[in-house]
Amino acid sequence: MVGAGNIEVVVFDILGTMVDEPGGLRAAIRDAVPASDESSVDELLTVWQQHVESEQRRIEVGSRPYANTEIIDHEAAHRVADRAGLTDPVAIERLATASQRLDPWDDTLAGLARLARRFPVLGLSNADRATLLRLNAYAGLRWHQVLSAEDTQAYKPAPEVYRLAVDAAGCPAERVLMVAAHAWDLRGAQAAGLRTAFVRRAVGDPPRGTDTFDWRSDSLDELATELTALQRS
Known part of the structure; x- marks a missing residue:
C-alpha cells in the first residue's frame, strides 16, 4: 500500500x-408523479438509470456521438414521463434537472x-x-x-x-x-x-x-x- x-x-x-444520486432522483420522480407508490417510483428510477447507462455505453463504444449528461438526463426524464403518463412540460423539465439537486x-x-x-x-x-x-x-x-x-x-x-x-x-x-x-x-x-x-x-x-x-x-x-x-x- x-x-x-x-x-x-x-x-x-x-x-x-x-x-x-438515486435518493435525489427518487425524490424528483415522487414530486413529478405524486400518485406513484414506492414500487412505481423504483420502476421509474430503473427506467432512468438504464437509459443513462445504455447511452453512456453507446458513446463509449462509438455507436453514438458524444452527448453530455444534460442531454441524456433530458432524454431519461422524457422516458420516465412517457412511462408514467406525465405530460406537464414544467414538471418534465424540473425532473430533467434533478441531478442539479442531490x-x-x-x-x-x-x-x-x-x-x-x-x-x-x-x-x-x-x-x-x-x-x-x-x-x-x-x-x-x-x-x-x-x-x-x-x-x-x-x-x-x-x-x-x-x-x-x-x-x-x-x-x-x-x-x-x-x-x-x-x-x-x-x-x-x-x-x-x-x-x-x-x-x-x-x-x-x-x-x-x-x-x-x-x-x-x-x-x-x-x-x-x-x-x-x-x-x-
Whole structure:
C-alpha cells in the first residue's frame, strides 16, 4: 500500500460518492408523479438509470456521438414521463434537472473539509459542467477545483477522463488518489496509474474479491483519519 505521504492530490467521484444520486432522483420522480407508490417510483428510477447507462455505453463504444449528461438526463426524464403518463412540460423539465439537486451524504461535507486541509482536493465527474456548477452550490461541496468529463467528450472509465485529473494535479499519476464508491470507477483510475480508495455507500458498486484498492473505508471520515495518521507517521 502506498503511504499517505506519497499522495499529493485527492480526487473524488461525485455522483453516488459525495451525493445520494438515486435518493435525489427518487425524490424528483415522487414530486413529478405524486400518485406513484414506492414500487412505481423504483420502476421509474430503473427506467432512468438504464437509459443513462445504455447511452453512456453507446458513446463509449462509438455507436453514438458524444452527448453530455444534460442531454441524456433530458432524454431519461422524457422516458420516465412517457412511462408514467406525465405530460406537464414544467414538471418534465424540473425532473430533467434533478441531478442539479442531490443531497450530500451525512459525512460528505465534514470529510471533504478535513481532507482539504491537508491535500488539494478535486472533484471529477461524468456530469456536465453546468450541472456540476449547480449541484456543487446546492449540496455545499467546496473543491479546490472541479473537473467534468465533458471536457474530454468521453465518460469514465475512459482513460482520458482520469488523465484530465492527473493533468490538473500536475504530479505523477501514482501521487494522485482517486476516491469513489464505485469499484468500476476505481478500476478505471487504477488502469490509468492512479492510487485508489473505496468508500462504502449504500448505493455504490462494491469491490470484487480480485480488486486490490489501496484503501477501503466505511466513510469519508474514516478515510480522512487513515490518511492523516499515515501522513504523520
